[in-house]
Amino acid sequence: MTRSQRFLAAALLAVPMITTAGPPDPLQSLVEAERAFARAAADKGVRAAFLQYLADEAVVFRPQAVEARRWYLNYPESEAGLAWEPAFAEVSRSGDLGYTLGPWTYRPSLRDSIQAYGHYVTVWRRQADGAWKAVADIGVPHPPQAGPATLSLRPPAPAPEGDSLALADAFTRRQALLDAERDFFARAAVEGMQAAYREFADPDLRLLRSESPPAQGLPAALDLLSPGYLTGFPDFAEVAWTADLGYAYGTGLLRRTRTEEETAGRYSYLRVWRRETGAWKIALDVTIPAEPAKKTSP
Numbered sequence: 568m569t570r571s572q573r574f575l576a577a578a579l580l581a582v583p584m585i586t587t588a589g590p591p592d593p594l595q596s597l598v599e600a601e602r603a604f605a606r607a608a609a610d611k612g613v614r615a616a617f618l619q620y621l622a623d624e625a626v627v628f629r630p631q632a633v634e635a636r637r638w639y640l641n642y643p644e645s646e647a648g649l650a651w652e653p654a655f656a657e658v659s660r661s662g663d664l665g666y667t668l669g670p671w672t673y674r675p676s677l678r679d680s681i682q683a684y685g686h687y688v689t690v691w692r693r694q695a696d697g698a699w700k701a702v703a704d705i706g707v708p709h710p711p712q713a714g715p716a717t718l719s720l721r722p723p724a725p726a727p728e729g730d731s732l733a734l735a736d737a738f739t740r741r742q743a744l745l746d747a748e749r750d751f752f753a754r755a756a757v758e759g760m761q762a763a764y765r766e767f768a769d770p771d772l773r774l775l776r777s778e779s780p781p782a783q784g785l786p787a788a789l790d791l792l793s794p795g796y797l798t799g800f801p802d803f804a805e806v807a808w809t810a811d812l813g814y815a816y817g818t819g820l821l822r823r824t825r826t827e828e829e830t831a832g833r834y835s836y837l838r839v840w841r842r843e844t845g846a847w848k849i850a851l852d853v854t855i856p857a858e859p860a861k862k863t864s865p
Contacts, residue, residue, distance in 0.1 A: 593662030594720055597691055600699035601653045601667045604689075613649045614642050622692055622700035630857045631835050632802060632816055635704065646676040651687055654716035655773070657841075657850070659807030660723040665699070666690045666814070666839050666851065668773065668781070670716050671706060684711045686781050688837060688853050690814050692805075702805070703816060705837045705853050707777045723811060724843045732810040732842075740806040744813040744840055747847035748801045755797035757825065761789060763797065769841050769848035777855055788852075795831060796822045813847070814839045818857055833857045 600620070607616035617627075617639045625635035651671035658665035666688060673683040687706040691699045726733065732743055747767070755763035764772070764785070774788035775781050782791040799819020806813035816837045820830045835857040841850035 591697075593658045593665065593693070594656060594722060596697075597658055597665045597667065597699055598653055598656050598718070598720070600691065601656070601669075601689065604701070605651050608649055608651075612644065613647060614639055614644060617642075617701075617704075620701050621704075622694070622702045625700070625702045625704070626803075626816065627703075628705045628816075628835050628837070628855060630855050631818060632703075635701075648672075648674045648677050648679075652716050653718060655719045655721070657721040657812070657839075658723060659809050659812035660726060661808040663693045664691070664805070664807035664812050664814075665693075668775075668851065670712065681711075683708055685709050686775055688775065688839075688851060690837070690839065703814065703837055705835075705855065707775050707779075707853065707855060709778055709780050712780055723809075726809065726811075727843070727845060730810070730845075733808075735810070737806070740810045740813075741804050743810070744804045744806050744815060744847060745801060747840060748804065748815050748817075748838070751849070752797060752799050752819070755799075757796075759794065759796050759825070760792050761794070764789060764792065764849070764852075767847075767849050768852075769850050772849055773851045775851070775853040793821075794823070796825050796827075798822070799834075799836065811842050812839070812850075813842070 604616060604620045607619055621635045626632040627635040627638055652669050653667040654669035656667045668686060668688045671685050671687050672681045674681050685706050685708040689701050690703040692702045693699055732740060751763050751767045754766060768785050770785050772785050772788045773781055773783050774791055776791060779791055782788045797819055799817055801815040801817040804813060804815035818835050821832045821834060823831045834854045836854040838849055839851040840847045
């Protein structure tokens with residue numbers, strides 16, 4: 568190597584390498600947003616954390632769906648400690664919609680011992696600036712479980728060929744999910760919950776019910792379901808741009824028999840749907856007991 572060649576090599580080594588970082592992975596960034604949300608609750612308090620991470624259109628269930636930001640603006644400052652961590656996360660192929668679930672604990676103040684345990688589900692919508700904001704949040708209580716949560720991530724499945732729904736407008740995508748919701752309730756009202764979930768649930772269904780740990784997988788979910796017939800109607804639904812993930816929430820009634828006039832209970836629900844092979848399937852299902860609706864007339 569000549570002296571000029573050695574000089575050129577040394578000069579090239581002295582030049583800093585310039586790399587272009589790609590966009591952050593949506594699934595990892597969703598988990599990071601959830602963890603930051605939990606840290607904010609620990610550092611700033613529950614009220615401040617929720618107001619920081621809630622989208623303008625977000626709902627929480629108290630026990631029926633209410634405007635989340637308005638609810639927390641009226642929520643008094645408290646010493647209560649609410650802690651949680653994600654145990655599962657999934658995002659759409661388009662990276663604009665996702666959800667997380669995991670265990671939570673509650674204590675009246677940081678000086679107190681844990682008084683309640685449960686699991687939460689948060690649905691997230693990615694904003695125009697790339698930040699994740701929560702659009703729906705719900706939780707169920709259950710007895711304490713042993714051991715820390717283990718994080719599991721579900722990446723999006725490859726897009727099916729010739730998927731016309733993914734190319735449709737937002738109204739058409741949302742209508743397709745609402746049709747699946749109504750078909751599910753029609754089956755549950757006539758043939759019962761077990762038959763409806765067998766037809767419409769994803770094999771990897773996650774089912775959350777009060778006072779029970781989450782059930783994963785269709786057989787475990789069917790074991791957790793009480794017998795009965797469901798009626799209900801979605802109040803809201805939203806679908807990812809790639810039409811592979813969506814969610815809906817609303818209220819409904821449970822009857823022990825198909826012809827029973829008296830209901831066994833009123834409930835609020837949040838349901839996440841997954842679409843990988845052309846048909847919508849229930850990926851996650853949460854119901855909580857709801858108070859009877861107030862009468863509007865004598």
